[in-house]
Amino acid sequence: MNPIRVGIVGTGFMAIAHIRAYQQVADVEIGALCNPSGRNLDGDFSDVHGNIGSDEPVKLDMANISACRNLDELLADESIDLIDITTPTFLHHEQALAALASGKHVLCEKPLARTSGQAREIAEAAQNANGFFMPAMCLRFWPEWKWVKDAIDDGRFGKPLSARFRRVAEAPAWGQTSFLDGKKSGGALLDLHIHDADFAAYCFGRPTHVYAQGHTKVSGEIDHVLAQYTVECGAAVSAEGSWAMAKGFGFNMAYTVNFENATVDYDSARGDEALKLFEPDKEPQVLKLDEGDGYTGQINHLVESIQSGISPAIVTAQDGLTSVELCEAAAQSIDSGKRVAL
Numbered sequence: 001m002n003p004i005r006v007g008i009v010g011t012g013f014m015a016i017a018h019i020r021a022y023q024q025v026a027d028v029e030i031g032a033l034c035n036p037s038g039r040n041l042d043g044d045f046s047d048v049h050g051n052i053g054s055d056e057p058v059k060l061d062m063a064n065i066s067a068c069r070n071l072d073e074l075l076a077d078e079s080i081d082l083i084d085i086t087t088p089t090f091l092h093h094e095q096a097l098a099a100l101a102s103g104k105h106v107l108c109e110k111p112l113a114r115t116s117g118q119a120r121e122i123a124e125a126a127q128n129a130n131g132f133f134m135p136a137m138c139l140r141f142w143p144e145w146k147w148v149k150d151a152i153d154d155g156r157f158g159k160p161l162s163a164r165f166r167r168v169a170e171a172p173a174w175g176q177t178s179f180l181d182g183k184k185s186g187g188a189l190l191d192l193h194i195h196d197a198d199f200a201a202y203c204f205g206r207p208t209h210v211y212a213q214g215h216t217k218v219s220g221e222i223d224h225v226l227a228q229y230t231v232e233c234g235a236a237v238s239a240e241g242s243w244a245m246a247k248g249f250g251f252n253m254a255y256t257v258n259f260e261n262a263t264v265d266y267d268s269a270r271g272d273e274a275l276k277l278f279e280p281d282k283e284p285q286v287l288k289l290d291e292g293d294g295y296t297g298q299i300n301h302l303v304e305s306i307q308s309g310i311s312p313a314i315v316t317a318q319d320g321l322t323s324v325e326l327c328e329a330a331a332q333s334i335d336s337g338k339r340v341a342l
Contacts, residue, residue: 004029004081004082007034018136033065045057071099081306085107085108088185092114100122105306106133106134116321116324120321122321123318137298151259158261163200164240166255168251170243171247182216182222192241193227197227204237214226222330225240
């Protein structure tokens with residue numbers, strides 16, 4: 001079987017995260033880089049630093065990788081099977097629609113688009129496309145989040161009674177020309193908080209209502225949000241996201257899920273002891289899961305889907321749309337001070 005050849009659109013910090021993931025997945029190879037500015041098209045990403053993971057510089061051997069400054073040129077390349085969109089949010093709509101129209105498979109970084117209207121157009125185009133489409137919602141594939149999702153689904157600890165998700169940070173030091181321009185990025189609400197909004201819906205189904213509080217700080221849009229979700233099972237579900245922490249705070253992600261018969265607590269600040277399980281009449285357990293990351297997991301899932309001819313099931317275009325709608329509902333609630341129906 002020939003390897004799946006991928007063309008990466010965008011050569012910033014998110015491209016690095018995806019490149020590292022492709023290097024860990026079998027039966028896929030990078031076939032092209034595309035960036036209108038020409039930046040990093042020599043394969044040398046030494047000047048680009050990502051948000052998480054290794055600081056080891058990424059340098060690609062470009063002998064079998066084409067470089068182009070025009071998306072149409074990339075889409076016309078018959079050797080490319082998969083288009084991976086890693087560009088800033090405000091560019092996703094136009095690029096995703098063009099990639100879908102080309103008939104190639106498409107992976108598009110979150111958020112799916114800057115607005116729910118644009119995201120809906122992408123989801124509708126994906127339904128009628130010849131290739132597969134998958135939003136890059138990496139949290140669904142992260143081992144610690146996959147584990148708690150499975151625990152909710154299989155009922156091993158009884159019913160979930162409450163869940164709190166938290167992802168807070170100082171303002172991003174990378175990509176500031178787009179991230180800190182809320183008109184382009186949507187602020188922390190759309191760019192960062194969307195991870196946990198999506199994961200809440202993944203675990204508990206699409207909420208019926210959202211009530212949120214928040215404020216702006218660095219982008220001109222909502223940069224700190226605390227959202228409460230009304231879900232069908234009755235669990236008390238909330239999520240907090242922020243770029244509003246003081247400089248030097250760094251980044252923290254955490255969750256606590258309280259079940260009838262156990263409490264699961266994850267906090268990235270605890271390092272190797274990040275995931276803990278508390279059960280009645282037992283000593284607290286530190287859970288050690290298989291190593292891996294969500295970027296590699298999501299790409300592996302898409303590659304397997306392409307090889308099998310079965311559309312990706314863990315995350316769909318409709319899921320990508322729902323997550324944008326949840327963020328917009330939170331923004332409406334913050335603006336109105338009222339609970340918003342979905």
